[in-house]
Amino acid sequence: MISNKNTASSLVPAGSKLRDNCQIPVNPSILSTRYATDLIIDISGKEPQVRRGKNNEFYIPLGEEEFLKTVPALSEKGFVLISLFCVQDFEESPGFTLFYVFRLKGFTDVFAFMRQVRTETTSVATIFPSACWYEREIRDGFGIEFKDAFDKRRLFLHEAYPEGFHPLLKSFKNRKIQAVQNPEEAYPFKQVEGEGVYQIPVGPVHAGIIEPGHFRFSVIGEPIFNLEIRLFYKHRGIEKLAEGKRPSACVPIAEAISGDETVANAVAFCTAIEKLAGIEVPPRANCLRAILLELERIYSHMGDLSGMITDIGFPKMTTPFLILRENIFRQNELLTGSRFMRGAVDIGGLKKEISDEALLKLYLYSKTFVPEFDSAIAAVRASSSLIDRFSTTGVLKKKLIAPLNLTGPIARASGASYDVRLDHPYGIYKDVPPERTIKTAGDVLSRFEVKAKEVLNSAFLIQKLIASIPEGAVAAEAAGFAVSNIPDGYALSMVEAARGQNLHWIYVRGGLIDRYKVRTASFCNWQAIEHAVLGNIVPDFPLINKSLNLSYAGTDL
Amino acid sequence: MVNPLTYVFRSKVTEKFEFSDIELEALGSELKAEVNQVFGHSLAIRELDSGSDNSTEIEISNLGTPHYDVERFGISFVASPRHADVLLVTGAVTLNMAEAVLKTYEAMPAPKFVVAVGDDACNGGIYRGSYAVLGGVDKILPVDIKIPGNPPSPKEILRGIFALVKKASG
Numbered sequence: 001m002i003s004n005k006n007t008a009s010s011l012v013p014a015g016s017k018l019r020d021n022c023q024i025p026v027n028p029s030i031l032s033t034r035y036a037t038d039l040i041i042d043i044s045g046k047e048p049q050v051r052r053g054k055n056n057e058f059y060i061p062l063g064e065e066e067f068l069k070t071v072p073a074l075s076e077k078g079f080v081l082i083s084l085f086c087v088q089d090f091e092e093s094p095g096f097t098l099f100y101v102f103r104l105k106g107f108t109d110v111f112a113f114m115r116q117v118r119t120e121t122t123s124v125a126t127i128f129p130s131a132c133w134y135e136r137e138i139r140d141g142f143g144i145e146f147k148d149a150f151d152k153r154r155l156f157l158h159e160a161y162p163e164g165f166h167p168l169l170k171s172f173k174n175r176k177i178q179a180v181q182n183p184e185e186a187y188p189f190k191q192v193e194g195e196g197v198y199q200i201p202v203g204p205v206h207a208g209i210i211e212p213g214h215f216r217f218s219v220i221g222e223p224i225f226n227l228e229i230r231l232f233y234k235h236r237g238i239e240k241l242a243e244g245k246r247p248s249a250c251v252p253i254a255e256a257i258s259g260d261e262t263v264a265n266a267v268a269f270c271t272a273i274e275k276l277a278g279i280e281v282p283p284r285a286n287c288l289r290a291i292l293l294e295l296e297r298i299y300s301h302m303g304d305l306s307g308m309i310t311d312i313g314f315p316k317m318t319t320p321f322l323i324l325r326e327n328i329f330r331q332n333e334l335l336t337g338s339r340f341m342r343g344a345v346d347i348g349g350l351k352k353e354i355s356d357e358a359l360l361k362l363y364l365y366s367k368t369f370v371p372e373f374d375s376a377i378a379a380v381r382a383s384s385s386l387i388d389r390f391s392t393t394g395v396l397k398k399k400l401i402a403p404l405n406l407t408g409p410i411a412r413a414s415g416a417s418y419d420v421r422l423d424h425p426y427g428i429y430k431d432v433p434p435e436r437t438i439k440t441a442g443d444v445l446s447r448f449e450v451k452a453k454e455v456l457n458s459a460f461l462i463q464k465l466i467a468s469i470p471e472g473a474v475a476a477e478a479a480g481f482a483v484s485n486i487p488d489g490y491a492l493s494m495v496e497a498a499r500g501q502n503l504h505w506i507y508v509r510g511g512l513i514d515r516y517k518v519r520t521a522s523f524c525n526w527q528a529i530e531h532a533v534l535g536n537i538v539p540d541f542p543l544i545n546k547s548l549n550l551s552y553a554g555t556d557l
Numbered sequence: 558m559v560n561p562l563t564y565v566f567r568s569k570v571t572e573k574f575e576f577s578d579i580e581l582e583a584l585g586s587e588l589k590a591e592v593n594q595v596f597g598h599s600l601a602i603r604e605l606d607s608g609s610d611n612s613t614e615i616e617i618s619n620l621g622t623p624h625y626d627v628e629r630f631g632i633s634f635v636a637s638p639r640h641a642d643v644l645l646v647t648g649a650v651t652l653n654m655a656e657a658v659l660k661t662y663e664a665m666p667a668p669k670f671v672v673a674v675g676d677d678a679c680n681g682g683i684y685r686g687s688y689a690v691l692g693g694v695d696k697i698l699p700v701d702i703k704i705p706g707n708p709p710s711p712k713e714i715l716r717g718i719f720a721l722v723k724k725a726s727g
Contacts, residue, residue: 175686176686179655204654207637209617211614212607235651240687
């Protein structure tokens with residue numbers, strides 16, 4: 001059931017209409033949804049029905065004409081397309097509903113345009129480039145053709161999948177399928193031709209202990225002229241796996257999206273369910289969740305920092321980072337019984353209490369961690385040859401951030417300020433806002449500096465959280481909220497994972513998950529690498545790749 | 558004339574690392590003795606991700622970090638399957654990776670061994686029943702040793718490698 005069906009004018013007091021993108025007042029009481037509805041009224045003369053969601057998100061069903069007219073205007077006004085997904089037989093609407101989720105800088109709300117489509121529709125990828133992968137994903141999942149799309153290739157269904165197979169259709173019940181043996185057609189990579197241009201194919205199996213993916217370089221001499229990535233080798237069918245399961249059974253599925261984002265995805269999934277069901281998470285649980293989220297950020301960033309140094313051959317400087325990182329894994333285990341903090345987060349709070357003794361140990365450890373980390377960073381900064389390799393390498397231009405919805409530390413190293421913890425605060429972050437870390441050069445060095453600063457900020461945040469941790473229950477049920485009965489409905493949630501904005505959308509029907517859409521930061525950020533490497537030499541590719549630290553598992557799902 | 562005792566009593570030139578794990582050291586020396594016997598002093602491992610959630614890769618990488626540093630025990634991770642004695646496979650084997658998994662195995666010289674690492678590699682784990690996976694490495698390759706865990710810790714992985722070396726010697 002939808003909680004509220006409102007018109008735009010009843011959402012907020014009538015304010016000034018959006019006229020100029022540069023003059024947007026940053027006022028949390030005014031919603032970006034309001035600006036979007038004003039735009040729709042301006043353009044189509046019709047007032048849309050706006051539905052209020054459960055987690056500061058809004059839903060705006062639009063007719064085809066209003067949709068097509070409004071989307072280009074949203075792009076002009078600086079709205080960012082942060083997700084696009086399809087739901088079959090949504091509520092009373094048989095067929096397919098596409099959800100185009102947008103946000104606008106400076107506003108805490110997000111909204112989704114809902115578009116009813118048949119098996120053929122039109123693409124918005126020329127207006128919002130980030131739509132390209134989403135549309136290909138929807139084509140694979142549901143068989144919807146975007147007839148004027150500039151890229152109609154398959155995305156996550158490789159050649160092993162038979163023609164006409166669309167796993168997210170309700171008519172497909174999850175089961176093993178017969179793979180295509182010896183497929184004839186090769187994936188059509190973009191061909192770059194000209195004198196002296198040659199291709200370097202890399203992967204899916206790489207030389208190190210890393211995840212699989214394919215990179216197709218077109219190179220002139222040493223510099224990279226074009227890079228095309230092909231991923232989804234690790235497609236495990238995460239979204240379909242969740243369908244038909246009780247929400248409580250899906251927490252381990254959320255944790256398996258990307259191993260090093262276990263807590264972030266578990267918190268995002270649980271938050272969506274909690275908002276949908278009106279479950280109040282106890283303050284102590286919110287505080288503990290933030291501690292775990294920040295620990296995850298620390299060990300993830302530490303892996304990148306050491307990896308960047310390793311990839312240019314400085315093992316001695318890597319060592320202190322690796323020692324500190326292993327110590328963090330061991331703290332994780334002391335706190336939760338798992339080095340990746342698996343099974344710690346649950347709907348309503350945490351699965352079990354974390355002892356004061358373990359928290360005290362973490363607090364004391366963080367006090368020795370900080371100076372040791374500082375000295376490791378100082379050694380890096382003192383090496384001119386290392387700085388020389390990092391500086392001006394793999395520049396990611398700021399103008400790419402909005403069109404591709406690049407997020408997280410890699411966007412903050414290119415001048416963006418966006419951080420879900422601050423811009424759409426959740427859990428305890430409303431009360432304990434982290435410091436923003438922004439650099440502007442957009443090169444490997446900036447990404448190194450942003451991540452190094454974020455490690456320290458997270459360590460200080462953990463100290464602050466432990467020092468002021470509230471007493472009380474860590475699970476909502478103990479605090480008197482029913483977690484066992486999840487009502488029907490839908491909700492969207494976002495979390496700032498180590499890599500950036502992770503977005504989860506769940507739709508519960510009959511107490512079971514009907515649709516689970518996951519979009520991790522890596523799904524967006526992977527597309528940055530094709531731009532960041534241009535003009536750089538091939539030997540810098542591993543360094544640039546590491547500085548972006550993208551999850552294959554989190555993208556391939 | 559050099560006094561041979563100076564070799565025994567001279568001090569280390571490396572920085573001191575205040576850490577010791579008696580259990581790991583014992584396992585390591587046993588493993589080293591076995592590797593010396595069975596694999597002629599060095600065991601070459603090629604890691605292959607057939608569709609894991611990446612946590613197992615992280616733990617395998619951690620075997621090379623200062624707390625573990627398993628190269629001391631005669632183990633090295635090699636870049637090519639052509640140089641490998643052992644294929645360490647993580648993941649439930651996705652349909653999209655099945656061909657690459659087979660080709661990697663075929664590229665290894667005989668005798669060759671396969672170790673499945675992590676619950677998903679052992680039996681499909683949480684992905685069992687999904688359209689997108691075969692459901693465990695043994696669906697596509699002959700598996701010699703399975704190391705369960707979600708993910709298994711570095712020490713558990715090392716114990717599994719030890720079990721493989723024991724098994725290989727018959």
